[in-house]
Amino acid sequence: MTKLMRMTTVPVSLQSLIRGQMRYMKLQGFTVWMSSADGTMLRELEQQEGCPHYIVPMTRKLTPLQDLKALWVAYRLLRRLRPDIIHTHTPKAGLIGMLAGWLAGIPIRLHTVAGLPLMEREGVLKQVLIRIEQLTYACSTGIYPNSIALRNYVEKVLYANPQKLKVIGHGSSNGIDSRHFHRTVEMSVQGQTVRNQWNIQLKTFVWIYIGRIVRQKGVDELIQAYVRLANTCPDIRLVLVGPFESDLDPISPDSEQLLKNRGDIIITGFQADVRPYLAMADALVFPSYREGFPNVPMQAACMELPMIVTDINGCNEIVTREVNGLIVPPKDEESLYLAMKRLYEDTDLRQKFSRKSRELMVERFDQQWIWQQWLIEYKRLMVEKRLI
CATH class of the missing domain: 3.40.50.2000 (Glycogen Phosphorylase B;)
Structure with missing residues (x-):
């Protein structure tokens, strides 16, 4: 049974950005865990997705000492659970998750890029954020920008390895539930x-x-x-x-x-x-x-x-x-x-x-189609790594 960890910086991103994906993968036979910083409604999140949640004390700001603590907690968590795949969203979770995954020897390390704060920064701060993003990509085995234009930016401006880059479907992190969003x-x-x-x-x-x-x-x-x-x-x-x-x-x-x-x-x-x-x-x-x-x-x-x-x-x-x-x-x-x-x-x-x-x-x-494309991608990577 394939073991999957999904990680975002804060729990609201699990609740909204990729809502439903964890439950879907669980129904396809995966063992699924979630991870983020602490927050409200964690019990509701676990009920929503049908998967356990683990706290990694991440922040959305540059906080070096807190980030080191989060890295250690994430590393120990991954060493204990031993997922086959760790898949991260949001910049800080990407850095912590990909680096911890690399240190823990997780074979498939995927990061979805969905907007880059560095695009609106200048000077030294922008250069720091670029280096952080490049470190995230270096520790990953796959980078998934969620739009074609973002893929081009990541390759040309951040010099990501084009062999790691892939856009799922026509883009989007989670598609749209057209039955839910309907003017009835x-x-x-x-x-x-x-x-x-x-x-x-x-x-x-x-x-x-x-x-x-x-x-x-x-x-x-x-x-x-x-x-x-x-x-x-x-x-x-x-x-x-x-x-x-x-x-x-x-x-x-x-x-x-x-x-x-x-x-x-x-x-x-x-x-x-x-x-x-x-x-x-x-x-x-x-x-x-x-x-x-x-x-x-x-x-x-x-x-x-x-x-x-x-x-x-x-x-x-x-x-x-x-x-x-x-x-x-x-x-x-x-x-x-x-x-x-x-x-x-x-x-x-x-x-x-x-x-x-x-x-x-x-x-x-359509959301169901996007989820199916991610399922196909996970299985393809598992076969490549000879894990199934």
Whole structure:
């Protein structure tokens, strides 16, 4: 029986980034374990996936002493459990997991690259992050960027061994559960309930953003573009669904002040189920500076929302320009404003994008198909290593 360890830095990534994969592999006959830092809802996570979870005390920041402790804990855990495969996600888990896996002699060491913080760093810090990423790749036996564009970046900028690089399917870490994200009658009713909760009228046009409320997600540009549009179009609202991370990547003081003072910008905080919020919205705007292969635009597309995204990794592989959405340059408030204005004013364009969005997602990124591709890949690697 193949033994598999899945590791992320924090437990929420296991819960959301690769939700369902561990249970799926268990049903295929694998022994599966999960690992991450401590956090809330670990019992719920174990029940969700049907697999035990082990704590490795990782942090999302550069903390050398804590990282050494985490490496030692991970090494001892892997020596005890002896998985055939360790598969990591997120930068810190990649470093700790790949290095510990190499030290412990784990034969198959896989790391999924899903967005790189170093892309938005400068100077000495960027060079440090590059070296850390290169060490992660050196200790791995396989590197899996979750988009074609990200694969090219990892090879050309980070000088990863091209023989180690592979994109599964058309990209994405986990695909999309198109049966779960579906604009049913029931979901439309829940969307109307959310509108009522926030006192949003039926004819009011709702822009929705889902994600962390941080600078690198383009929230500053989004707020400024929205305010410009609202000055001439008062029948609109902006709904921000997600948590603040003021300690890691805060938005600007000007944006914070606008959020405090404007009643037409609604902040819901983190929502475990975003479907009712997608159902209540008229369009998604996702102006991120960097991504691997983001889940939010796929979820919105399956819910038949027209979209505006930035021309970055993943986003420009989910959205086909002028087919199911608009694509704008990152960090460009003017382009974002003009795209929002155009989409708001053009009902026919919104309807065209809506009709095409779900069709493209189901065709290219169905979750069950992505999971099957990972199963095939695991079995192929096991045969190569003569472990089965």
